[in-house]
Amino acid sequence: MAGPKKIKPAKKKASDQRVGRNQKKPTREKIIDAAVKVFADYPYYAASIRMIGKAAEIDHPLINYYFPTKATLFEEVIKHVTDEYYQANITWFEGLEEQNPERGLSLYIDRFFDFAVKHPKALRIVALNLVQAGDREEIPGYRRIREFFTNTKESFKNAIPLQESFRDIEMFTISFNTLAINYLGAGPHYAKLLGFEPGSGQYFSWVKQTMMFVFLPQLKQIISEKQHTR
Amino acid sequence: MAGPKKIKPAKKKASDQRVGRNQKKPTREKIIDAAVKVFADYPYYAASIRMIGKAAEIDHPLINYYFPTKATLFEEVIKHVTDEYYQANITWFEGLEEQNPERGLSLYIDRFFDFAVKHPKALRIVALNLVQAGDREEIPGYRRIREFFTNTKESFKNAIPLQESFRDIEMFTISFNTLAINYLGAGPHYAKLLGFEPGSGQYFSWVKQTMMFVFLPQLKQIISEKQHTR
DNA sequence: ATGAGATTTTAACGATCGTTAAAAATATCT
């Protein structure tokens, strides 16, 4: 057959579902995890099915059994990491409106960083493919990356709902996310540039200070506009 | 021989130096120009010597006659486009201190944009390889990209000389250049995201407005610090 | 024009790429 059986995939005995041991992970998950690793190291064209096979400790043609093409696997990877992001992102806004702008922004950034430390691959994959995502060429994963930006914009707009300064919010959130993707997705580059150890607390501290420095005045401005027009 | 004669490369009759016709360009230049094009479309690993050969309308092994390896050609390309940038960049600061912050920043951005429109490849090549430039792997071009960031930082520090708020200037200039590289180097991505035509005046106008929106308050802050501490 | 040296073309190398097909191994059900 051309692919894995889809009719009863969860029929495995529940007792066998112990994913505690890394080895007992279903093949599909092993492939996704390995693909996340490889696509976090190389942009789409430079990453290879064979690298992913090696990382997953399986023979590489098995990948084509679960994912018909490299492009669909890539799309699945983008879906996987961006879904993780969305799920986390909506929680970062919780309880922010009770704070003043400075405390609120600080809290949001801390939550963002917490996610970035736990999922360092996500933003790096986006950063690695961001430029090419604007290309004519239609790899489905690229469309997903564009959607990712749209969604983060929408998510912000919904969390901080105000119609009047829509343009300001758009400028703010796109710039905020772009800088975050760069500083957190290309950490080693910027850390080296600044003379810090790539994953160090010093570096993260610089990034936070910088994000506060750049965006706090704008946030205050947006919020004051809100209060002015109400 | 292993490479082009280097002893008398300029011995060609001056009368033959008419580069007006695109065809009469020296092979080395044709290769560099084609390589700039290809490396502006694909990141280092995805770009190929054969693509560059096709773009230069020569047989691809001729490239190895002028450049021993793909890595050295890439380095030469980075050198080429960053040198163009440096040369332009130093002129953008001219006469800025006579303006108020808003006019000064606006002028600087206009000059930056003017360069970006005339040399759209430069920032795109940097943007395409920025993330991987932080990698352990030592492709000489990656080091050049890191140096590019260092140099833009230094250039700014020299043009606006003030010791006290060194950290603020570092945060400002790195963030400014990062956003500029994204918005101008990955233009099509952001234009699509915003619903604009990729190379349109509308898009550039959005970018300028955004850069002003984000960075004017910081610039004012830095300048006021300067006046406060003197 | 002839020979020397610089440049370009042609052919080919070993390696890796994504994908396919068939064989082998494993799991599932009667």
Add this chain to the structure above:
DNA sequence: AGATATTTTTAACGATCGTTAAAATCTCAT
């Protein structure tokens, strides 16, 4: 246990990759 369906392995395809070597062509001083 034996038949059936699912998963994994093995082998190979055509294509492209960077690079090298040798042949062919071109340039130019003598």
